[in-house]
Amino acid sequence: MSTASASEWAEHARAVMDQAGHRKGGARNAIIDLLAEQPCALSAIEIEDHLRRSDRSASRASIYRILELLQDRGLVVRLDVGDASSRYELIDPGGEHHHHLLCESCGRLVPFDDAGLERSIDRVSRRMGFRTHGHEVVLRGDCVACQH
Template sequence: MSWAEHAFTALQDAGLRRGGARRAVVDFLERQDCCRSAQEIHDGIVAAGGAVGVASVYRTLDTLAELRLVQRVDVGDGIARFEIAGGGDHHHHHLVCDDCGRVEPFTDGPLEQALERAAGRLGYAMQHEVVLRGTCGDCAA
């Protein structure tokens, strides 16, 4: 089952319809490789020919977050970003450029292993998010 199918089932189970803005936001998020702000989601849907209001995008994101289908990502710039919740194929961390604000996903197996070892050594069940800040290659050039 794809994430979108799972999301639509969860919305239905919550007594919510899956049309309009909800369908547009879920479909958009499933195609993303990293977090997006509500404005970026709105702009992406409109650019693809969809018709949805930015307020509807915010309401949909709040609903999806309440259902734990998306997670809010804080990269330290005061802009709420959202991405598909859960681990597996979607688990990644974020690199943030302090100059242009670009956010890029990254994965690192040895980093994951080190975090798991540290959590285990300290007796923690771990949920984590790593945000690395710096200057991207374009801005450094």
């Protein structure tokens, strides 16, 4: 996720919210900017901490409320990786999309994408007769850096 496409996302997100009839909001702007510059998913608590340390903090209620709004508009996905809290990550407006390896050694979340995997998911989804709106793949194991 390059810085260029990230700030692009922030603009896109603000435009979508505007078109949906939402007023401007300081907390929302701060959260959008924060998410835009992240390389990977953040938890709500991490967002709270980051903002508190910056010049524009936001209350916990606002954070969850805003994240839900962004999710409803398809600007953000919520990931449940199993470490107690769920994590939030921006969605590329171009429709690109990735999954994660949760490294059991260092605890990091490593993003990856694969067209073949996406095709397999579409195929099984059709075969089973589901109408799917989204999906999540989480691998558990060791990332490249943690293998010796």
